[in-house]
Every structure is written in structure tokens, then in C-alpha cells.
Amino acid sequence: xxxxxxxxxxxxxxxxxxxxxxxxxxxxxxxxxxxxxxxxxxxxxxxxxxxxxxxxxxxxxxxxxxxxxxxxxxxxxxxxxxxxxxxxxxxxxxxxxxxxxxxxxxxxxxxxxxxxxxxxxxxxxxxxxxxxxxxxxxxxxxxxxxxxxxxxxxxxxxxxxxxxxxxxxxxxxxxxxxxxxxxxxxxxxxxxxxxxxxxxxxxxxxxxxxxxxxxxxxxxxxxxxxxxxxxxxxxxxxxxxxxxxxxxxxxxxxxxxxxxxxxxxxxxxxxxxxxxxxxxxxxxxxxx
Amino acid sequence: xxxxxxxxxxxxxxxxxxxxxxxxxxxxxxxxxxxxxxxxxxxxxxxxxxxxxxxxxxxxxxxxxxxxxxxxxxxxxxxxxxxxxxxxxxxxxxxxxxxxxxxxxxxxxxxxxxxxxxxxxxxxxxxxxxxxxxxxxxxxxxxxxxxxxxxxxxxxxxxxxxxxxxxxxxxxxxxxxxxxxxxxxxxxxxxxxxxxxxxxxxxxxxxxxxxxxxxxxxxxxxxxxxxxxxxxxxxxxxxxxxxxxxxxxxxxxxxxxxxxxxxxxxxxxxxxxxxxxxxxxxxxxxxxxxxxxxxxxxxxxxxxxxxxxxxxxxxxxxxxxxxxxxxxxxxxxxxxxxxxxxxxxxxxxxxxxxxxxxxxxxxxxxxxxx
Amino acid sequence: xxxxxxxxxxxxxxxxxxxxxxxxxxxxxxxxxxxxxxxxxxxxxxxxxxxxxxxxxxxxxxxxxxxxxxxxxxxxxxxxxxxxxxxxxxxxxxxxxxxxxxxxxxxxxxxxxxxxxxxxxxxxxxxxxxxxxxxxxxxxxxxxxxxxxxxxxxxxxxxxxxxxxxxxxxxxxxxxxxxxxxxxxxxxxxxxxxxxxxxxxxxxxxxxxxxxxxxxxxxxxxxxxxxxxxxxxxxxxxxxxxxxxxxxxxxxxxxxxxxxxxxxxxxxxxxxxxxxxxxxxxxxxxxxxx
Numbered sequence: 001x002x003x004x005x006x007x008x009x010x011x012x013x014x015x016x017x018x019x020x021x022x023x024x025x026x027x028x029x030x031x032x033x034x035x036x037x038x039x040x041x042x043x044x045x046x047x048x049x050x051x052x053x054x055x056x057x058x059x060x061x062x063x064x065x066x067x068x069x070x071x072x073x074x075x076x077x078x079x080x081x082x083x084x085x086x087x088x089x090x091x092x093x094x095x096x097x098x099x100x101x102x103x104x105x106x107x108x109x110x111x112x113x114x115x116x117x118x119x120x121x122x123x124x125x126x127x128x129x130x131x132x133x134x135x136x137x138x139x140x141x142x143x144x145x146x147x148x149x150x151x152x153x154x155x156x157x158x159x160x161x162x163x164x165x166x167x168x169x170x171x172x173x174x175x176x177x178x179x180x181x182x183x184x185x186x187x188x189x190x191x192x193x194x195x196x197x198x199x200x201x202x203x204x205x206x207x208x209x210x211x212x213x214x215x216x217x218x219x220x221x222x223x224x225x226x227x228x229x230x231x232x233x234x235x236x237x238x239x240x241x242x243x244x245x246x247x248x249x250x251x252x253x254x255x256x257x258x259x260x261x262x263x264x265x266x267x268x269x270x271x272x273x274x275x276x277x278x279x280x281x282x283x284x285x286x287x288x
Numbered sequence: 289x290x291x292x293x294x295x296x297x298x299x300x301x302x303x304x305x306x307x308x309x310x311x312x313x314x315x316x317x318x319x320x321x322x323x324x325x326x327x328x329x330x331x332x333x334x335x336x337x338x339x340x341x342x343x344x345x346x347x348x349x350x351x352x353x354x355x356x357x358x359x360x361x362x363x364x365x366x367x368x369x370x371x372x373x374x375x376x377x378x379x380x381x382x383x384x385x386x387x388x389x390x391x392x393x394x395x396x397x398x399x400x401x402x403x404x405x406x407x408x409x410x411x412x413x414x415x416x417x418x419x420x421x422x423x424x425x426x427x428x429x430x431x432x433x434x435x436x437x438x439x440x441x442x443x444x445x446x447x448x449x450x451x452x453x454x455x456x457x458x459x460x461x462x463x464x465x466x467x468x469x470x471x472x473x474x475x476x477x478x479x480x481x482x483x484x485x486x487x488x489x490x491x492x493x494x495x496x497x498x499x500x501x502x503x504x505x506x507x508x509x510x511x512x513x514x515x516x517x518x519x520x521x522x523x524x525x526x527x528x529x530x531x532x533x534x535x536x537x538x539x540x541x542x543x544x545x546x547x548x549x550x551x552x553x554x555x556x557x558x559x560x561x562x563x564x565x566x567x568x569x570x571x572x573x574x575x576x577x578x579x580x581x582x583x584x585x586x587x588x589x590x591x592x593x594x595x596x597x598x599x600x601x602x603x604x605x606x607x608x609x610x611x612x613x614x615x616x617x618x619x620x621x622x623x624x625x626x627x628x629x630x631x632x633x634x635x636x637x638x639x640x641x642x643x644x645x646x647x648x649x650x651x652x653x654x655x656x657x658x
Numbered sequence: 659x660x661x662x663x664x665x666x667x668x669x670x671x672x673x674x675x676x677x678x679x680x681x682x683x684x685x686x687x688x689x690x691x692x693x694x695x696x697x698x699x700x701x702x703x704x705x706x707x708x709x710x711x712x713x714x715x716x717x718x719x720x721x722x723x724x725x726x727x728x729x730x731x732x733x734x735x736x737x738x739x740x741x742x743x744x745x746x747x748x749x750x751x752x753x754x755x756x757x758x759x760x761x762x763x764x765x766x767x768x769x770x771x772x773x774x775x776x777x778x779x780x781x782x783x784x785x786x787x788x789x790x791x792x793x794x795x796x797x798x799x800x801x802x803x804x805x806x807x808x809x810x811x812x813x814x815x816x817x818x819x820x821x822x823x824x825x826x827x828x829x830x831x832x833x834x835x836x837x838x839x840x841x842x843x844x845x846x847x848x849x850x851x852x853x854x855x856x857x858x859x860x861x862x863x864x865x866x867x868x869x870x871x872x873x874x875x876x877x878x879x880x881x882x883x884x885x886x887x888x889x890x891x892x893x894x895x896x897x898x899x900x901x902x903x904x905x906x907x908x909x910x911x912x913x914x915x916x917x918x919x920x921x922x923x924x925x926x927x928x929x930x931x932x933x934x935x936x937x938x939x940x941x942x943x944x945x946x947x948x
Contacts, residue, residue: 003380031752033759077934083751084693088884089933092926095881099926102487103919105458111487112393112460113367116400130379205371205397213877217763224756262324262364263775266767273760274742277753326775458919487919491777491869494668495913495921502661515777519870522784526796547777551784 005130011242012137013198016144018222018234020191023148025220026228026287027157028184029164031083033216034090035192037097038067040211042193043200044101044108047117050201056120060197064190071189075182094216101208113207117200133202140198141235144191149231151187160184161229214266218245221269224276227285236284315351315603318377319358319387320398325365326489327390333586334390334412335360340572340579341596351603358596363389367397374398378405384611385410385599387592388428392416392461399426406611408618410599412591415537416464420637425615429595429632430588431560431642433461436536437468439558439644440509441476444534447556449507451479452534453500456511458485465511465536481505488513493520497529507532514539518547525551532556540647541587542654552649556657561645562590562630572628594627601625660792665910671799671868673906674806678861679879680886680898681813682854688830688893689850690747695758696738697858698880699765702873704731704859705866706769712780714773720780720867728859734765735855739847762877769873778871802864809860810899813853817895822849830893878922882909885925888932891939901939 017039024030046063050056078089101108108114123132151157159180162170167177200206218241226237248265276283319338322331338358346355359381361373370389377386378401386402388395388411395414402409403423411419411428420432444452454470456462462485470480482503486496497520500508508531510517517539524531525548537559545552563569572593576585598621606617622634632640648657683697707730710716711723742761746754787794817823822845828836829846837843865879886905890897905925912924932939 003376006375006379025752029752031755081933081937084755085933085937087755088693089930092881092884092929096923096926096930099920099923103917105463111458112463113397115397203368203371204401205367207367207393207397209366210368217759220756220759260324260771261362263767263770267764267771270760270762270764270767274757274764277757277760278742278745281750281753329776484917489777489872491872491875495665495910495918498661498664498668498913499918519777525784526787527794528787528789547779549783 005134007242007246009130009134009137009202010246011239012134012141013195013202014219014222014238014242015141015235016191016198017195017219018226018238019141019144019148019231020188020195021219022223022228022230022234023151023160023191024184024188025223026230026233027152027160027164028181030181030184031087032090032185032188033087033220034092034094034097035188035219036211036213036215037090037094038071038189038192039196039199039215039219040097040101040208041070042067042196043206043210044114044196045193046197047114047200047206048107050118051114051116056118056201060194060201063197063200064193067193067196068186068190071192072182072186075185079178079181079185091213091216094211094213098208098211101211108208111208113205113209114200115205117204117206119201119204137198137202140194144194145231145235148191152231156180164229217269217273221273223283224273224281225283227283227287229287230283230285233283233285240284314355314357316357316359316381316383317385317387317599318374318381318383319360320363320370320373320377320389320394321360321387322365322390322394323360323362325363325369327365330390330413330587331365333589334592336580336583337576337586337589337592338387338596340575341593341600343579344575345596345600351600356600356603358387359383363394365391365394367394370394370398371401374401378402378407384408384609384614385603387412387595387599388414388426390414390588391459392419392464393459395419396422396460399423402426408611408615410595412595413588414461416460417468418460418464420639422638424638425611427618427634427638429598429627429629429640430591432639433465434468435642436558436560436644437465438472440465440469440511440534440536441472441478442644443556443558443646444473444478444507444509445476447507447532447534449532450477451481451505452507452509453481453503453505453531454483454509454511455496455500456485456509457488457513457516459488461538462488462511469509469511486516488516490516491519492523494523494527496520497524497527500524500531501527501529505531507534509534510539511536512539514541514544515547518544518552521548521551521555540654545649545652545654550652553652554649556646556648558644559647560642562628562642566626566628566630568626569628590628594625594629594632597627598622598625598632662911662914664793665914666907667793667795669907669910670903671795671803671906672910673903674803675861675865675868675902676879676882676886676905677899677902678806678809678857678864679883680890680902681810681895682857682861683880683883684887684890684893684895684898685826685830685850686854687887688895689826689833689846690743692743692751692754692758693884694738694743694854695755695880696762696765697854697883698876698878699762699769700731700735700855700858700876701862701865701879702769702871702876703734703765704728704855704862705871705875706773707731707859708863708866709773709778709780709871720782720863724860724863727863728856731859731862732852732855735851735858736848739851762880766873766876769876773871773873775873780867780870782867798867802868805860805864809857813857813895816853822846826850881922881929882925885929885932887939888929888937889939894939897939 021035024032042063045066046059049059123129159175163177170177222237222241223234227233350356363369363373385408388409390413392414395411399422403425409426415433417432417434456466533555535557540559602618602621606614622632625632646657686694707727708723711718787796825841825846886901887898890901909924913921
């Protein structure tokens with residue numbers, strides 16, 4: 001039972017992460033392959049501040065703000081790039097962020113990571129805290145979902161879709177493409193920072209190895225599998241991927257093959273990405 | 289009346305037989321082990337050694353008649369995996385005792401969780417000095433690097449190097465060991481020509497080798513693992529960097545020579561020794577040969593073996609299954625406990641003592657350095 | 659002073675390998691107009707296939723193992739095109755990109771399953787380097803540079819002196835017009851993938867001879883290849899060559915000023931700077947293979 005709570009919490013955290021990427025990738029057509037960097041910035045900022053003594057709620061908000069601010073600032077030059085190049089640039093940025101986390105030992109303790117991150121005081125640590133934490137996550141995920149839904153059903157959302165389909169038409173219609181995109185990235189980064197903060201305070205330990213290309217592929221898979229450009233899509237994707245990932249733990253694998261489990265899972269993820277693109281690019285919940 | 293008594297007795301006997309399998313509760317201990325990932329090759333050895341000890345425990349009556357079991361959770365050799373595994377063991381299985389993960393970084397990632405959840409965590413391979421500060425519920429049967437750092441400094445003094453270069457792997461183990469060594473070395477009047485850390489897992493250390501060359505040291509203390517050490521030795525050899533390499537225990541392995549060939553000739557290092565002449569060690573070796581014929585005893589296998597045996601002793605002696613009682617029993621059980629790796633008496637921090645020997649690579653194989 | 663010269667020499671050696679990687683990547687871009695994220699895995703598979711023939715399955719000496727290894731790498735490259743890229747070519751851009759990311763992840767994990775995640779080596783004995791004027795270089799490194807020059811010279815010959823090469827350049831310049839003029843698209847497509855795979859594979863083997871093999875080697879070198887391609891101008895083969903050398907040298911020299919942990923950061927920074935300030939690259943023309 002407790003294990004189920006654990007998986008649900010992870011699924012909700014990834015839901016928020018996927019919702020934020022979906023706003024950028026699914027609605028606005030921005031190939032942000034470096035989204036995990038903001039997840040990491042949110043996680044590290046919140047962790048460091050709370051380890052220094054600040055209340056968890058405050059540090060999480062700071063984490064979100066830091067992620068959002070860095071996202072917005074970087075968006076301005078980055079948006080000069082088109083499609084593919086934007087994708088490469090964001091991918092590279094994520095790696096740069098990871099190297100920063102890895103090398104600045106004085107700040108992030110480098111590869112050692114930050115253990116002992118506190119849970120929110122009103123939840124407390126230990127086993128008994130799980131149901132409370134789950135409720136906390138559920139509320140936050142719901143809030144994120146509502147915010148995004150509000151945004152996307154409003155004219156803002158429709159404008160984003162126009163930008164995605166054809167930015168020249170958008171311009172001709174009088175939309176300020178650049179501002180729209182910057183706003184999208186800012187909001188997406190803030191939400192990614194929220195997911196990162198939740199992750200840090202739940203797992204209580206983070207290290208640069210938590211924010212690699214693998215996580216980018218996972219969240220990309222959530223968005224793409226679930227359904228790009230829809231509101232429920234990323235949540236569905238996050239749940240499917242999380243449950244699949246954890247279910248592998250229960251397969252009876254003989255010890256000799258133990259080392260094959262993780263890369264085999266990786267191959268499955270890669271293959272699923274390819275197959276989705278080939279056969280059903282809209283994902284499980286199609287946009288139209 | 290008599291018939292009734294006979295019937296009741298019969299029912300009681302049948303009931304006790306029927307119910308006893310349920311009451312002969314297994315005593316289960318959790319273990320976070322690298323079964324997959326980069327430490328998997330060692331993890332398999334740890335698991336086998338633990339199972340060997342488990343067999344012996346159960347053959348001699350288990351825990352007061354109940355069989356002892358170990359539930360292994362894979363940590364994929366990462367800190368993230370270790371956290372995940374220990375959370376599962378604590379929240380779902382609720383074991384009072386857990387055998388911790390191998391690498392120091394992984395161990396340090398989970399010890400706050402164990403301490404906070406009042407679960408006993410025991411380590412058999414983690415050397416970082418920082419572990420001593422983990423808390424009252426954390427123990428280890430493997431000596432802290434606090435001692436090895438001093439051992440390396442002694443070796444350096446013995447070899448007569450007053451000036452050298454210090455380099456080490458950028459992680460908990462390397463950083464911790466380097467700090468201890470540096471402190472002792474400087475206190476002894478030594479001088480560091482340069483000092484820097486490098487990332488583990490790289491295939492190209494030529495930039496680091498060049499930096500060493502720049503300082504022109506006669507000796508280099510390189511606190512590193514097997515792969516990284518081998519790559520550095522090889523690339524140093526190729527770029528004609530000729531120095532006396534001094535290493536720690538983590539690089540002591542035939543694989544070092546396999547990977548670097550003649551570049552490893554002449555390396556000298558320290559490692560925690562235990563006499564292989566004691567009856568306990570011989571018994572371990574014999575039992576290993578019997579259960580796994582033809583296989584070499586794995587690295588740190590003896591420590592894992594001792595850990596299980598010591599835990600079993602504590603579980604037999606404990607007054608109840610509450611964590612604090614087990615903890616007291618563990619401390620008492622360790623007093624004077626001579627395992628395959630020597631005396632395992634826990635000190636106030638839950639650490640054990642050790643003596644350090646010296647190894648070297650000569651003629652293509654590892655031997656003791658005299 | 660010797661310190662900086664040695665770093666520069668190391669940079670040239672590394673750069674010649676990066677040039678091989680970049681050239682393949684840029685040719686694919688020039689003709690098909692997309693960045694193949696899975697190019698890195700061709701590099702890694704080239705190296706690992708050579709390992710297959712020297713250790714895992716057979717025990718051929720390394721020079722003999724190269725031929726079958728490259729042949730199989732080409733098969734992988736062609737399979738990528740046939741099963742993943744060709745069906746997606748005319749669709750949504752993002753779909754193609756995501757598919758190539760997925761493909762790269764798939765191939766990388768396949769390596770992990772077959773050979774494990776550990777560092778592996780071809781098992782050659784370490785060799786003392788030559789020393790001249792205080793600089794050192796090993797026989798293997800000399801061989802690497804010679805091989806790189808040889809292959810690039812072959813490429814020059816193919817592109818400028820053969821019909822096939824000229825068709826390739828024509829297609830890169832303007833695909834529709836070239837098709838109208840009667841150039842065989844299938845043949846050109848085949849040639850590009852063969853060339854790209856061979857170059858990636860050769861580079862991978864040479865790199866592994868120098869610094870051993872690990873599953874992540876494809877990805878890390880892909881990013882350096884990107885950097886070189888962007889620096890030289892996407893689609894510009896000679897630019898990619900020069901770009902490779904530049905990346906190699908700046909990486910190795912850069913280590914003198916920043917911590918070695920940030921070595922990869924240098925190529926990343928170059929990518930970002932080029933993308934922001936000179937997306938056409940130093941020598942770039944956005945269209946065509948020159």
C-alpha cells in the first residue's frame with residue numbers, strides 16, 4: 001500500500017513536469033530538449049535554501065522563481081534560433097547546467113549530492129508522512145492542471161497554437177510571437193521548477209546524476225505518449241511511464257541478467273518513442 | 289472427563305502443529321546491493337558472501353529457531369537507486385536492520401533516511417570518513433578512511449617523499465580520503481606541489497596528466513579507483529610521465545594490471561589488512577570453496593560475511609525486535625567479536641579499527657610491499 | 659611554453675577525429691536537411707563492432723577487424739534511413755527529431771546490454787610515446803592523424819572527381835532541381851549514408867584505440883561533432899573539418915584555464931555562441947555541400 005503511494009507521488013511529480021513541457025512543446029511548438037535543466041534548478045535551489053534553514057514552502061517558491069527567471073532570461077537570445085537549432089541549444093544548455101551542478105562543489109557538493117533534504121514541516125518525515133505528501137502533490141498537480149487549462153482555453157492558448165503551426169500567419173494576425181514564446185517558456189520553467197522542488201523534498205537526496213538526458217527522454221516520452229497539445233495527455237503519459245518503470249522492479253529476473261534490466265528498459269523507451277512517431281504521432285489522447 | 293482431556297490435548301497438539309509454521313516467523317533483514325549498474329560485478333560477490341554467511345547462520349539454528357533471511361533490493365549502483373531501494377525497504381517491509389549500499393556516496397545518501405526513520409544501517413564496503421558522523425543507528429564493519437589517510441601519509445614518509453602532488457577522484461570517497469591524507473602529510477612537514485580532483489568515469493585523462501607533468505613531481509599520490517587509475521597510468525606511460533605512483537585501497541586489484549599493462553609496474557599503495565592466518569579467515573575461505581567451488585573470493589566478501597554473522601549474533605541476543613534493543617544487542621555483540629576480517633568491536637561512532645598494509649605491482653602481479 | 663604546445667598538439671589529434679565525425683554529420687544535414695541525433699551511435703557502434711571482432715566473437719587483429727566492423731556500421735546507418743527516417747521525412751519536423759532522439763537512446767542501450775556499461779579496451783599494450791622537442795606523441799596517435807587525413811583526402815576525391823560526388827553536391831544544393839535534372843536520388847541517398855557511417859565508424863575506432871570504449875561515447879562525441887558542424891557552417895564539409903580541428907584545439911587549450919571538469923563545457927559554449935551570433939558558422943553557406 002505504501003509502495004503504491006510512493007509510485008503515485010512520483011507519477012504526480014512527473015505529471016507537473018510533463019504539463020510544463022507540453023505547454024512549450026505541445027502547444028507552442030518549441031523544441032525544448034533541455035527542460036530538465038529547469039527541473040534541476042528548481043530542485044537545487046529549493047534544496048539548498050531549505051538545508052540552510054528556510055522553511056520548505058519558501059524555498060520551493062524560490063526554486064520556482066529561480067527556474068522561471070533563468071528561463072525567461074535565456075529565452076530572449078535563444079528564441080532567435082529556429083526549430084532544430086533551438087532544440088540543440090536547449091539540449092546543450094541542459095548539459096551545461098548538469099556540468100555546473102557537478103563541478104561547483106562549494107555550492108552543490110558536486111557528485112556527492114545533497115542528502116538529508118527536509119520535508120515540509122507540516123508533513124514531517126518518515127513513513128507516516130506518505131499519505132500527506134501524496135495529498136500535497138495531488139493538490140499541486142491539480143492546481144498546475146487548472147492553471148494550464150485556463151491559459152490554453154483562453155485566447156492565449158489559441159494564439160500559441162497558431163504560433164506553433166505557422167508563425168508568419170500569427171504575425172500577420174497581429175500576435176507578438178516573441179512575447180508569446182517568452183511567456184510560454186517562463187511559465188513552463190516555473191512549473192518545471194515546482195516539479196523539481198517537489199522531487200527534491202520527496203526523495204530527500206539529489207545529485208547531478210538525477211538531471212541527465214535520460215530524464216529529458218522520460219519527460220519527452222510522457223508528453224509524446226500521452227498526447228501533445230492536450231491537457232490530460234501529459235498526465236496520462238506520466239502515469240503510464242511511471243507505472244511501467246516501477247513495475248519492472250517486480251519481474252523475477254535471475255541474478256545473472258540483473259545488469260540487463262535498466263538498459264533493456266531504456267531500449268524499450270527508445271523503441272516506443274520511435275514507434276509512436278511512426279504510427280501515432282499525436283499520442284494516446286489526440287488533440288483533435 | 290478423561291476422554292474430554294484427551295480430545296482437548298489432541299486438539300491443542302494439532303492446533304500447535306497447524307499454527308506453528310505461521311508462528312515460526314522468519315527474521316528478515318534488508319540489503320541494498322548493487323545488482324545492476326557499474327558496481328554490479330562487485331555486488332554479485334557481496335551477495336554471494338552474504339548468502340554464504342546466511343547458510344551458516346541457518347545451519348546452526350537460525351535466530352533462536354527461526355530462519356534468517358535477507359531481502360536484496362537493487363540500487364542500480366547509484367545514489368538515486370539506493371534512496372529508492374531503502375525507502376521501499378523502510379516504508380513497505382519495515383525491516384529494523386538494513387545492510388547498506390557499497391559506494392560511500394550511495395551510503396551517505398541513505399544514512400540520513402535510516403537515521404531519521406530509526407532503522408539500523410550497517411555498511412561493509414564504505415570507507416568515507418564522513419560516515420562516522422551519520423548517527424547512532426549507523427554502523428560499519430569496514431574501517432573508515434580516517435585511518436587509511438594516515439596510512440598513506442605514513443607510507444609516503446617511509447618512502448621519503450617530502451614534496452609531491454596530490455590528485456583524487458571527485459566524489460565522497462576521494463575527497464574525504466584526500467582531506468585526511470593532506471592534513472596528516474602537511475603536519476608531518478610535507479609540501480604539496482599541486483592538488484586537484486578529477487571526475488570519475490572519463491576515458492581521457494591527458495589534461496590531468498599534463499597538469500601533473502607541469503608540476504614535475506617525483507611522486508604522485510593518486511587516490512582513485514581501478515578503471516580511472518588504469519587509464520591514468522596508461523596515459524602517463526604513453527606521454528612519458530615517469531613518477532612514483534602511490535595509491536589507496538580502491539585500486540588494488542588484478543584488473544588494474546589487466547587494463548594498464550606494464551604501465552602499472554612499480555605502483556605502491558595501502559590497504560586495510562587483516563591476517564589471513566586466523567582460524568576465522570580460514571573457516572571463511574573453506575566454507576567459500578565448498579559453496580562456490582572454483583570461484584575466487586570476491587573483494588570485500590569477508591566484510592559482508594562478518595556483517596551478516598555479527599548481525600545474526602545480535603539478533604539472537606536481543607531482548608526484543610524493537611530497534612533500540614537490537615541496537616544495544618549489536619553493540620554488545622561486537623565487543624570482542626573476531627570475524628574473518630579481525631576484531632569488529634564498534635567504537636562510539638559505530639566504526640571499527642584496522643591496520644594498514646602495503647601493496648605493490650611487481651612483475652605484472654600484485655603483492656605485498658616490504 | 660611546452661605545456662601549451664603539447665596541449666595544442668593534443669588538440670590537433672583530437673580535432674582530426676572530431677573532423678571525421680563532423681564531416682559525416684554535415685553531409686547528412688546538407689542532403690537531408692536534418693540533424694541526425696543518432697549519428698553518435700554510429701560512432702559508438704563502429705568502435706564496439708570492432709571490439710566484437712577482436713574480442714567478443716572472434717579474435718582478429720585490429721587491422722583486420724576494421725573492415726567487417728565498418729561494413730556492419732554501414733548496415734546500421736542504412737537501416738536508420740530505411741526504417742525510421744525515410745517514412746518520417748515529409749512529415750512534421752518535430753516528429754523526425756524526436757524519433758532520432760529515441761533511436762539514439764535505443765542504440766545506446768543496446769550497446770549496454772551486449773557489452774555492459776563498463777569501460778572496455780581493445781587490449782593493446784601501452785606504448786611509449788615518441789619524444790621530440792619536449793613534446794610527446796604515441797604511435798597510435800600518429801596513426802590516427804594519418805588515417806584521418808587519408809579518409810578526408812578520399813572524400814575530397816569522391817566529391818570533386820567522381821560523378822557520384824558531384825551528384826551529391828547537386829542534391830545538397832537543391833534537391834528538387836537535382837531530381838528534375840535526372841539525378842538518381844536513391845543512389846545519392848545511399849552514398850551519403852554509406853559515407854557518413856564509414857566516417858563515423860572509422861572515427862569511433864580510432865578514438866577507442868586512443869581512449870577506450872564506453873557506451874556514452876556516442877553522445878559526448880555527437881555534441882562535439884555538432885559544435886564542429888555549426889562552427890564550419892552546416893552542410894559545409896571543409897568547414898566541418900576546420901571546425902573539428904578548432905573544437906579539438908580550443909577544448910584542450912581551454913583546460914589550461916578552467917578546471918578539467920569543464921572540458922566538455924567548452925564545446926557546449928562554442929555551440930551556444932555560434933548559434934547566437936553566427937548561426938551560419940565561420941565559413942558557412944546555409945545551402946549546399948562545398
